[in-house]
Amino acid sequence: xxxxxxxxxxxxxxxxxxxxxxxxxxxxxxxxxxxxxxxxxxxxxxxxxxxxxxxxxxxxxxxxxxxxxxxxxxxxxxxxxxxxxxxxxxxxxxxxxxxxxxxxxxxxxxxxxxxxxxxxxxxxxxxxxxxxxxxxxxxxxxxxxxxxxxxxxxxxxxxxxxxxxxxxxxxxxxxxxxxxxxxxxxxxxxxxxxxxxxxxxxxxxxxxxxxxxxxxxxxxxxxxxxxxxxxxxxxxxxxxxxxxxxxxxxxxxxxxxxxxxxxxxxxxxxxxxxxxxxxxxxxxxxxxxxxxxxxxxxxxxxxxxxxxxxxxxxxxxxxxxxxxxxxxxxxxxxxxxxxxxxxxxxxxxxxxxxxxxxxxxxxxxxxxxxxxxxxxxxxxxxxxxxxxxxxxxxxx
Amino acid sequence: xxxxxxxxxxxxxxxxxxxxxxxxxxxxxxxxxxxxxxxxxxxxxxxxxxxxxxxxxxxxxxxxxxxxxxxxxxxxxxxxxxxxxxxxxxxxxxxxxxxxxxxxxxxxxxxxxxxxxxxxxxxxxxxxxxxxxxxxxxxxxxxxxxx
Numbered sequence: 001x002x003x004x005x006x007x008x009x010x011x012x013x014x015x016x017x018x019x020x021x022x023x024x025x026x027x028x029x030x031x032x033x034x035x036x037x038x039x040x041x042x043x044x045x046x047x048x049x050x051x052x053x054x055x056x057x058x059x060x061x062x063x064x065x066x067x068x069x070x071x072x073x074x075x076x077x078x079x080x081x082x083x084x085x086x087x088x089x090x091x092x093x094x095x096x097x098x099x100x101x102x103x104x105x106x107x108x109x110x111x112x113x114x115x116x117x118x119x120x121x122x123x124x125x126x127x128x129x130x131x132x133x134x135x136x137x138x139x140x141x142x143x144x145x146x147x148x149x150x151x152x153x154x155x156x157x158x159x160x161x162x163x164x165x166x167x168x169x170x171x172x173x174x175x176x177x178x179x180x181x182x183x184x185x186x187x188x189x190x191x192x193x194x195x196x197x198x199x200x201x202x203x204x205x206x207x208x209x210x211x212x213x214x215x216x217x218x219x220x221x222x223x224x225x226x227x228x229x230x231x232x233x234x235x236x237x238x239x240x241x242x243x244x245x246x247x248x249x250x251x252x253x254x255x256x257x258x259x260x261x262x263x264x265x266x267x268x269x270x271x272x273x274x275x276x277x278x279x280x281x282x283x284x285x286x287x288x289x290x291x292x293x294x295x296x297x298x299x300x301x302x303x304x305x306x307x308x309x310x311x312x313x314x315x316x317x318x319x320x321x322x323x324x325x326x327x328x329x330x331x332x333x334x335x336x337x338x339x340x341x342x343x344x345x346x347x348x349x350x351x352x353x354x355x356x357x358x359x360x361x362x363x364x365x366x367x368x369x370x371x372x373x374x375x376x377x378x379x380x381x382x383x384x385x386x387x388x389x390x391x392x393x394x395x396x
Numbered sequence: 397x398x399x400x401x402x403x404x405x406x407x408x409x410x411x412x413x414x415x416x417x418x419x420x421x422x423x424x425x426x427x428x429x430x431x432x433x434x435x436x437x438x439x440x441x442x443x444x445x446x447x448x449x450x451x452x453x454x455x456x457x458x459x460x461x462x463x464x465x466x467x468x469x470x471x472x473x474x475x476x477x478x479x480x481x482x483x484x485x486x487x488x489x490x491x492x493x494x495x496x497x498x499x500x501x502x503x504x505x506x507x508x509x510x511x512x513x514x515x516x517x518x519x520x521x522x523x524x525x526x527x528x529x530x531x532x533x534x535x536x537x538x539x540x541x542x543x
Contacts, residue, residue, distance in 0.1 A: 300454065301454065302432050302433065302454060302455050302456050302459070303456075304456035304457055305408070305455065305456050305457050305459075305460055308405075308408065308457045309409075312409065321432060321456070322431070322432050323432060323455075323456035323457075323497075324456075328431070330432070340430075341429070341430040341431075341432070342429035342430055342432070345429075345432035378411070378414050378415075378452055378453060378460070379434075379452060379453065379454035380425065380434050380435070380436035380452040380453070380454055381429050381434050381454035382454065383452065390429070
């Protein structure tokens, strides 16, 4: 099997697994317990917090453990909204291709009277910082823009965006779920006020994440109860997962440069190979993209049937077609970069990882080419395109 | 737990009757590219019987499987029987489809009916207009979707 869906989730690293094990049956005390056995767990928890903070370039007090990226996104946005509401500032800036954890939270705020500006992400899927500067108003309380897009992998100029937000005194949150462990992060240097990440995207366990919030930002609580996480996130801490996450993040961050170089070469080989398929096009900027992300649209075919046939060939991939999303519309990300519906239905995302080899890349090129050709041969839509009854979207 | 029944996967992996009939007696199409599925049915009719049928489909796994199964269900059958094919019959023959994929079977029913209408029109055969109302767009997609 070739696992090419690392943007969905990753295989846990041995380091992360081993880091978790002692906290299941040895140091299993509750960090909130008074006796020394519980306090031992508390100590380990705080050590993990310090290690995570070191990877992000912040203070341990600025780290809150959450159940994952979605919770962190929700908490960050609701926190900024609460600040804004108090000051009569009810305008939020984001982009049209954020993760649903951000977009659906913003929709909720819209119902509560907030005004949301979604910036255009252009054909290449990259924001220009000047758009943010132009969109900021007197009543803007938050700018939330993802570090890297989960579908097309494009990387946003967050440092510049953060700088603009600082100058204008507006809170800046970034959903770094796809970036953490894959791209360098330093919240101080990058002018980030709040940042979300999720462990399972960098070979850590599922169900655990982080919300970084700059000192001085008092988080709004989503989950009420005990005084864990300085009263900002109730519930007994998931210590095994937290230990696994800390280990995975350290490991990933230490290896970023090597990993990035190796993966970029493999990614480019895959892009070049798939680019030979006629009437297909890469989605998102060619350069400003995650080292492991490849995303194409092919005319005349539908993504779900493509995925099923690739599955038969042992390839795990994903698509932004309506049939795979379980909704009527294809991926909002592909629509945001201007892909028409009929083309967006024929999308394929391959996200490679550390285990991917050159042979895997060549096999995937061969398999995708074969399956696309096969599906086109039975597609009346493709027939119409080749006979000129319908017009191609792509030039070649 | 698989997404589809074994029957759906079988018809998806080994679709029956794929292709084109150049001298078809009736050709019909349903769906559109914006919604992500189009089915085209080609019929050869002799002595009021579907002597041959071929299909081309652009769509998801269940759309391809539905087309394949629908062609199998009408092949060799009297025209009248083919005209009465329901999406329910297609779905049942496939051992069921997920709720949000039911519209694929509707598409198969509509494409067949459109091909028969084309056959009637070409041969000047009278038919009940209501029964063969053209499937203009895929409003049924929306009806078939769970909320």
